[in-house]
Amino acid sequence: MLESFRAKTLALACGLAALCPIGSASAAAPQTGQPVPWQIDLQPAASPVMANIEDFHRLLVWIITAISLFVLALLLWIMIRYNRKANPTPSKTEHNTLLEVMWTVVPVIILVIIAIPSFKLLYYEADIPKPDLTIHAIGKQWFWSYQYPTQNFQFDSLGLSDADAGKRHEPRLLGVDNIIVVPVNKVVKIVTTGADVIHAWALPAMGVKMDAVPGRLNETWFKPTQTGTFYGQCSELCGARHAFMPIEVKVVSQPEFDTWLAGAKKKFAAITPETRLAAATQ
Ligand SMILES: [Cu+2]
Structure with a gap:
């Protein structure tokens, strides 16, 4: 109860001040890669892309906060200094060249300050390094099908019922x-498409969100920097059970991954010409 009150108070204080350093509210999360109650920050980064997104977000929070406080101060100053009582005969001054140049130039400078790291980040995300592992993620109403094309197996991944989630401590x-299993510190390329409508494959801790569009192949990547279980959800409104097609990725060491791979090849079906990703895009 006290914990909950503390968390709420912290969340409120952070929300009001908008000054919380990134990750502070979620640092106490018991598990990696999932949201926690009253969280207001981004999930802690588990990939280089997400670390860069956090840095960029931190810059934006400072800029937004400074602008908001500046505007608030101006409003207060005008309300107090120039209200009817305090200033009964208002000045008839019009135009002020210096002021007009300033309020044009300063926002331009702010936008340039934002644009430079923004484009850098965009190119970093879009430029996919040579992958160590490729996974095809095919969005379907309402579950995900995954293919490991090089290893030649595929499986469906369905969200658990509440009862099953409880049993499995999920x-x-x-x-x-x-669950999708990937090795730590390796570049994982995700190729997405949709089999019916538009879905989106999203994994917040890795900084990944990519639309899965029927008839198209989209590519994205992540390089997990720590082991653990990471959760995401379909992030494109795709129909009645859109909320019930989650994404779960387990990041393990290379030897553990090799063991899993050997088992998965036996357990899961082989990719056939009918099921291969290309078929889903026709
Ligand atoms: Cu969906």
Whole structure:
């Protein structure tokens, strides 16, 4: 109870001040890669892309806060100094060249300050390094199908019911029956497409969100920097059960991954010409 009150007070204070350093509210999260109650920050970064997104977000928070406080101060100053009582005969001054140049130039400078790291980040995300592992993620109403094309197997990944999630100690609406497993510190390329409508494959801790569009192949990547379980959700409104097609990725060491791979090749079906990703894009 006290914990909950403390968390709420902290969240409120952070929200009002908008000055909380990134990650502070979520630092105490018991598990990596999932949201926590009353969280207002981004999930802690688990990939270089997400670390860069956090840096950029931190810059924006400072700029937004400074602008908001500046405007608030101006409003207060005008309300107090220039109200009817304090200033009964208003000045008839019009135009002030210096002021007009300033309020044009300063926002331009601010936008340039934002644009430079923004484009850098965009190119960093879009330029996919040579992948160590490629996974095809095919969005379907309402689950995900995954293919490991090089290893030639595929499986469906369905969200767990509340009862099953409880039994498996998985978070509600985030746990799945068949989890994607990837090795740590390796570049994982995700190729997305949709089999019916537009879905989106999103994994917040890795800084990934990519639309899965029928008839198109989209590519994205992440390089997990720590082991653990990471959760995401379909992030494009795709129909009645849109909320029930979560994404679960387990990041493990290379030897653990090799063991899993050997088992998965036996357990899961082989990719056939009918099911291969290309078929889903026709
Ligand atoms: Cu969806």
